[in-house]
Amino acid sequence: MQVTETLNEGLKREYAITVSAAELEEKVNEKLAEAQPEIEMKGFRKGKVPMPLLKKQFGQRLLGEAMQETIDGAMNQHFEASGDKPALQPEIKMTNEDWKEGDDVNVEMSYEKLPEIPEVDLKSISLEKMTAKAGDDEVDEALKNLAETAQDFKARDEGAAAADGDQVVFDFVGKVDGEAFEGGSAEDYPLVLGSGSFIPGFEEQLVGAKAGEEKDVTVTFPEEYQAEHLAGKEAVFSCTIKEVKEPVAAELDDELAKKFGAESLDALKEQIRERLEAEYAGAARQVTKRALLDKLDEMVKFDLPPTLVEAEAKQIAHQLWHEENPDVEGHDHPEIEPTDEHNKLAERRVRLGLLLAELGQKAEVQVSDAEMTQAIMNQARQYPGQERQFFEFVQQNQQMQQQMRAPIFEDKVVDYILELAEVTEKEVSKEELQKAVEELDEE
Template identity: 45%
Template sequence: MQIVETTNEGLKRAYKVTIPAKDIASRIDNEVKRIAPQVQMPGFRPGKVPANLVKKMHGEALHSDMLNTVVRESVDGLMREKQLRPALQPKVDLDQGYEEGKDAELTVELEILPNIEAPSLEGLALEKLVVPVSDEQVDEALAKLAENQKSFKDAAKTKKAAEGDQLIIDFVGRVDGTEFEGGKAEDTPLELGSGRFIPGFEDQLVGVKTGDKKTITVTFPEDYPAENLKGKEAEFDVTVQKVRVASDEAPDDEFAKSLGLESLDQLKGLLRGQLEQESAGLTRTQMKRQLLDKLAADHDFPVPPTMCEAEFDQIWQQLQAEAAQEENPDAAREEIEAEKDDYQRIAERRVRLGLLLSEIGQRNGVEVSSQEMAMLMQQAAQQYRPEDRERFIEYVRNEPMAQAQLRAPLYEEKVVDFLFDKAEVTEREVTREELEAAIEADEGGSGESSAQESATEEKPKKKAAAKKSAAKDEEAAGEAEGEEAKKPAKKASKKAASSDDDADADAEDKPAKKPAAKKAAAKK
């Protein structure tokens, strides 16, 4: 095999690889000898078919298979000889003029991972904002739980409905005297003051009694989802079947027992645990932002453009899908389009942080165990139909890239935990409001401070622009798994000598996810 480097610019590399025809022919001859004893042909005893006839019968298929094998091995050999760490799978092309019996000439193009200096963990300092859970917070959570669990009972027929009461109503809506789709219902429960119906609807029913009939007039909001109703004035004929009042749910032992618990103290303990878990999650978010901001500030190295493009494409597809679900999709698309440059910077940051976390993890022996991997596969399999779950697990076991993608988020969290252990951490007690304000302050600073933020934890404050947090969700996870995810897959090299059948087969092997449930239409 002869290797000639043709490009060496930044992280880009390109090579011309020549595979001698004699090497390919030798591989074919060896394969003929291997399979000849298994070939059966009329007129010959089993295992006695001459090699030249075997080659004549199966020569084309043998040549294709051996060429694929030689190409794959040559690309792997190139990586070893040049000590290359590919960022993504190399692009491998076989010379279009190649014919059997001639040398095979390959063009191999790739981007390599940058050399990252071992990050110094000395002097890493973080502040941990801790929120103690007070008895008052537990009591407030208990009161909300009791409110959510309240039931209603029929009131006297003379009872006038007030805010907080529940009505059972029939209604028919008309626009310009004509009934419209979705504007009619019977025996519909409506709690006055809940805000479930369009503005003005509930207010006009305050004071009604059982058996009352009333015509109310409302105007649909300009941003109402149904185009034919936006901004339109409508009349609703409402019949009140019942007025019902809330039954007070006293948060006592009996209330706790109605929820399947033994006592009120046990219920309070569960609520305290939930509040502590929520606070711990916010604390971790704030600490992780500090950590990643420090790493990003201290490390600036080139990142492979194709990795950034792939990361941006993933972000963009997610944003476009979310925009399509907005009440005004066109406006949402325009807003994210205006911030396209910001999302491209976020993509670059995600790649850089991912590579940095990977380097830290590899240098310090951070691993995801086989048991943890098995758990991840089982969890991921739940999104598929029961009959497809084993197929999905088998698919992941046989696909290194699929394994890396599944493993990456947990790997990142383990690296972050490792860094937390290495850091000098000082604790400071704050209120929940102060912790949330600190998170918002971080958002207002860099705007790109976290690797795995949720949609409510990201600047800017504008509604559509807040989707940047979704773009940054799992910020480093896609790259944090390290070089195992970057190695060229074995089947990829076959593209040099075969069609796209392998890719199609991969697509067929992977089971389809369960169909997503349709969202229920909102009353508003």
């Protein structure tokens, strides 16, 4: 076998590989000899079929296998000897398309190799890390919002009209074409006006109703209503209003705390404080991580594989186009051409991705099975009732696993760098932290 370099330009490499006919024949003969003891053929005992007959019977099929194995072996041997790591799967094509049995095989192999990543003195990196405490006012505001979710209702004064946000307790009977339909009736039903619990147009007609009144509500079921026999049809609901109640925020006391699993109001406040400060810490980490990536991007420069940058730029352009055109769900649209801004962002992402991968590999950073399982479980919660199916889908999909593993790996590498870097803490207000996070979105 002969391997000749035909292109060495930046990270681009091309090689001409020639596999002689004699090598292929030898490989085929080896395969036949290996299989001969197990082959049975009419007229011959097991393992006694003559080689010429075996070659006539199986030679063509084995020739293709021998060709593929020989070329794969040449590739592996080349990468082991050269130390090159291809950025993407090498492109292999046969150059003598008029090849026939007995000819040498001429193959062209081309790829872009991953660049040499320069050493980085991580201990020389200086960063500022924001920290924010949850003040009493923020805790009280969060507690007030929590109390509103646990609101109760009390009866309005006699004769008071129901307003948006009030709870109306009523009986109703729904009819289509004068006939009551299944599931269209209830007694003592508590409905919060404005909640959107009923079909569109229903709740608005009960605004202004008073206890003791009888009122007909006329609505049209949506065309896509789940009950097909009602979809698109007009219905009249005969309603008897029994009570009109106004919302009352829950009392801020130990009883409220117990509703949310805390022993006392003070314990609930402490839980809220811890949750708020955990949110602040997460936001501060985003700011610190961006600052770290900015520094690394400034510190380290190296050649980038053009195909990786091109693929990343196309992905960025495609993703941003869909964000700007949310009504288009599929991908049946004109090809999106990346702009200079997309290409610049792609270069940054590819550079930082390669750098973090190199740093993580050298530091032997690993994503554990437990971390992957936790990530899958977290994402599975987005599909209520289908968690098991989602879990099984991810287990069977290598690409999906890689997509989920990548951000975990990146965060672990970032943690590794931050341990070595010089990080000083700066206490800031919630507003200052929020402004810093908003600036990240603007960049």
